[in-house]
Amino acid sequence: MRRFLRQARRASRARQAPQASRARQVRRVRRAVRAGIVWITSAPGTYLWLAALFVTTVALHRMSPGFEEDFLRRRSTNIHELSTDPVRVLIASAFYIDGGTWAPYAVLYTVFHAPAEHWLGTARWLAVVALAHVGATLISEGVLSWAIRHGHAPQSAVNTLDIGVSYALAGVIAVLTYRVPKPWHLPYLGAILIFFGTPLIAERSFTDLGHFAAVLIGLACYPLTRVRGRRRNLDRRTDNGVRTPS
Incomplete structure (x- = not known):
């Protein structure tokens, strides 16, 4: 049994x-x-932007090559469009991907944009994105305009096709330097400077200049990272029942 x-x-x-x-x-x-x-x-800005890029990428793939080029040129942040309607093209150009492949950007946004938005909050993350995108565009196109006036670039360069989200991405990658723990933030910063600086030295293109300018702008956003830290400290002290001086 x-x-x-x-x-x-x-x-x-x-x-x-x-x-x-x-x-x-x-x-x-x-x-x-x-x-x-x-x-x-918890990173709504990142993934809403990524969703918008998916929609525009699908739409571009349905266009004929000739129509697509004309469509993007009218939304390009080149000298001609910037001198005509700068606000419109600065916004519109951030919703199209240069190259037309969405999947790599889904990875890059998840690896860089989402952690930055988690850390900084949507408003400060968006400020870094806007500063890098707009600032790097104006710097690179300003230098290109100077080069055209002095005969270092052809006149046709005023209509160069210039769209994409890479300047904003470069700025966010750079600002994350302040998130990387010590002492690893220095190798991280060195890798960024090498990655974006080497093409600028080797090829000296205006796009490479824009990327490097975006990195410098991202690094200059250090005060935005400190504001977030002070607010967290204040919130923590308030939660513990300690009144903070006004």
Whole structure:
């Protein structure tokens, strides 16, 4: 009788083991899904922007090559469009991807933009994005305008196709230097300067100048990172019941 009971218990455990394993797998999947949802919803600016880029990328793929080029040129931050309607093209150019491939940007936005937005908050992250995008565009196009006037670039360069989100991305990558723990922030900064500085030295293109300018602008956004830190300290002290001086 005892032997029979032991065999019955072993058989019961054997039947329950796969069910328990499946239950653990389901719980892990649910936790991963919840973590992914929290990650995305806590960086709304990043993923709304990424969704908009997906829509515009799909739309561009449905256009004929000739129409697409004309369409993008009218939304390009080149000298001609900047002198005609600067606000419109500075905004519009940030919603189209240079090259037309969306998937790599989904990875880059998740690796760089989302952590920056989590850290800084949406408003300060957006400030860094705008400063890098607008500032680097104006710097690079300003230098290009100077080069055209002095005969270092052809007159046709005023209509250069210049769209994309890479200046904003470069600025955010740079500002994350202040998020990297010491002493790793110095190798991180060195890697950024090498990555964006080498093409500028080797090719000396105006796009490379814009990328390097965006990096410098991102580094100059250090005060925005400090404001966030002070606010967190104030919130923590208030939560602990300590009144802060006004």
